[in-house]
Amino acid sequence: WLAPAKINLWLRITGVREDGFHELDTAFAFLNFGDALAFAPHPTIEVEADRGPSGEANLVHRVLAAFAAEVGAKEGLWVRIRKRIPIGGGLGGGSSDAAAALLAANRLWGAHWPREALIEWAVRFGADIPCFLFGHAARAGGIGERLSPIRPPRGWVLVAHAGEMLDTGAVFASWDAMYRKGQAALKTPAAPDSLPLGENALEAAACACSPRLASLLSAMRARGWQAWMTGSGACCVAWFATREEAQRAEAELGDVAAWAKVARVEALHPQHQWAIGA
Template sequence: MTTTLRLPAPAKLNRLLHITGRRADGYHELQTLFQFLDHGDTLSLSPRDDGELRLTPALPGVAAADNLILRAARLLREESGCTRGADIHLQKRLPMGGGLGGGSSDAATTLLGLNELWGLGLSRERLAALGLRLGADVPVFVHGHAAWAEGIGERLTPVELDTPWFVVIHPGVSVATPAVFNAPGLTRHTPPITMARALREGPACWHNDCEATVRELYPPVAEALDWLARFAPTRLTGTGACLFAWLTNEADADSILRRLGRHDWQGFKARGCNRSPLHAVLEERATSAS
């Protein structure tokens, strides 16, 4: 019988995002807090013995050569010397260009899932190093724990954050990350802080340096931020377009979503997680198999 792994690819939030400088190569130095959500995409992976890598369905506007799932699978095979293939089915829930890390999370789930499915036995550290070649956000999904991140987001320190309920809204636009990071008015020199100070001061003192620029470039995001802020503290995640509010209970999240009333906005509720739902599934499988 063919083994099929059905694995989550969870969303992430940037609880804060400070831009502390710009490097000579054009990349920005960041400080951020990554936290997972119990909501995201789902990948189903089945092995093939003919070496073919097949992904269904195709993502609109994304060529196979650029798809992070297929790139992750090809990279893992090249680095391991494996000759097997896979059928991969993606159930897409996270909006593209939303700042929720959907593509990076899909890539990490592919690396971890195929590592198990193909019996490669590569360590998390090795897989995270491969993931970094695909994108700066991939390693945090591979390691699977909420983290304080520095550099371009690749230097990770595990942390324990509060785990409130969140309402997340996507205001119907896709934000181009290069447009944000190349904007002349973007704040690029926020003074660095220590992780200890960030955790001590907490959510009320965190901010996202991209938010003012995204508000200016994408008025629908500004409108959604202002609307959601009527009900709870609100922040942009990553470079957007998604924004989130944190709440003390699920009932308040439900109440806000009932008031959404916009056909061009998508909204969902989710619980914050310090341990990735993907790793919870993989560890449960390992325990059942032992």
């Protein structure tokens, strides 16, 4: 299974709830690369990853264990994850893995929950998981669970990593501190027919946490590219009309980034039929 990377086409913070969660207006699209997952029946839940945490420390294990308890599964699942998405990069790798595993378990354990029920149940484990379960590029509201399909612009992106992980909670805490000081503000959702491509309310907060990210973003914009941070960082994307333009940009960027990849923007999740027919 391919568990694809995602990018945020834009991200606005529209409210802060009493429980500390942030209301968002954002949009997601998939990329044509991602982590590779393999599944097999197993007496217990076992998760092996070639990079990052394995076992109970992996989000996939936590989601599967909770879902097994929820549906009364009588068997486990063995999951192998070959990581290709940078960890802590804002590309949704852990959430994509968890969503893919949940879709597989939903079928293999005979639960057959509809997609809407999976989304409502899974959002507690991460605001990015619903977009991968939804199966289509989408606009998201609430904390990420209110989804409606969109048609993303056709194009290619150069994805570049700053070279250090950023913790999502720390970035939002940085934004909260700026908000209390009047250095950040809530925004209204974008108009229904608009695509404010490249806007990200978390950029200043993330750059305050990571000088490397700030330098990378500045270097990409200095070259005249339409560039922005995706998610809560530490990956940035630059948008191009063609693959050739993106490849030339990758060569020009050189070792300014710790990691870079050219990818095509996709509207559909590779397993979208599993999501729709869950």
